[in-house]
Amino acid sequence: MKKLAIAFVTLSFLFTLGGCKKKEPVKVVAPGVQAPQKKTEEVKEKPIVKPQVQEENIENMSLEEINRKGYLHRIHFDFDKYNIREDQKPVLIRNAQWLKEHPTVKVLIEGHCDERGTEEYNLALGEKRAKAVRDFLISMGISPDRIKIVSYGKSRPLDPRHNEEAWAKNRRAEFVIIAR
Numbered sequence: 001m002k003k004l005a006i007a008f009v010t011l012s013f014l015f016t017l018g019g020c021k022k023k024e025p026v027k028v029v030a031p032g033v034q035a036p037q038k039k040t041e042e043v044k045e046k047p048i049v050k051p052q053v054q055e056e057n058i059e060n061m062s063l064e065e066i067n068r069k070g071y072l073h074r075i076h077f078d079f080d081k082y083n084i085r086e087d088q089k090p091v092l093i094r095n096a097q098w099l100k101e102h103p104t105v106k107v108l109i110e111g112h113c114d115e116r117g118t119e120e121y122n123l124a125l126g127e128k129r130a131k132a133v134r135d136f137l138i139s140m141g142i143s144p145d146r147i148k149i150v151s152y153g154k155s156r157p158l159d160p161r162h163n164e165e166a167w168a169k170n171r172r173a174e175f176v177i178i179a180r
Contacts, residue, residue, distance in 0.1 A: 058102065063177055071098055072107065072175035075133065076168065079114070082128035084136055092133065095175060096140035106179040109133045111151040112158070114167035119153055126151030133173045148178065 058066050072095045075088040084092065099105060111126030111133075130149035138144050159166035 058105075058180055063180070066177050066180065072177065074172050074174045077129055077171040077173070079167070079171065080117075080125070082125060082132050084132055089136075092136050093140065096137050096142055099137065099142050099146070100140075102180070104180055105177055106146045106148070108148045108150060108176040108178045110156075110174040110176060111149065111153075112156060112170055112172045112174065113154045114170040115154045115157065115162065116167065117154070119155075122153035123151050126153045129171075129173050 058071075061069075073091050075084070075091050077083075077088075078085060099107070109130045111128070111130035113122035113126050113129075117125070127149065130151055134144070134147045134149050137147060154170070157166070157170045158172065159169040
């Protein structure tokens with residue numbers, strides 16, 4: 001009876017420990033029999049495959065058609081700011097990469113503002129925005145002689161409504177391809 005009680009306490013203790021931590025079960029093998037070896041699986045990393053997108057030859061397109069295709073993307077700014085936002089930098093990096101792949105392309109960067117503020121103030125702010133974008137592209141290796149800038153201030157809104165959503169869309173820099 002005493003042995004049975006000790007065995008019961010011992011088993012209870014082992015079950016309690018086993019419940020706290022998951023362990024791989026221990027396999028008991030009879031003497032003279034070799035234990036099966038655990039198979040190790042090789043994990044082969046699959047290569048990342050970029051989709052094969054056939055870009056059209058821009059040499060055979062008009063400038064209007066190239067711009068309509070949207071190879072270069074606009075970026076947006078915060079209210080009353082001209083610094084490049086962190087969330088907009090990947091867009092500019094992609095634009096710079098495309099420009100590197102097309103070294104004969106020249107662009108016009110248009111600086112735009114929302115309707116708030118005077119015409120003079122918004123023209124100056126739009127110019128600062130366009131310059132900030134130009135400077136970013138130059139820092140990415142794009143030649144300055146391929147980039148022109150202009151400010152339209154608040155004269156060319158993307159969204160004509162008079163609310164915060166529209167104003168956020170209108171605070172932007174647009175890219176226009178002017179030569180190839």
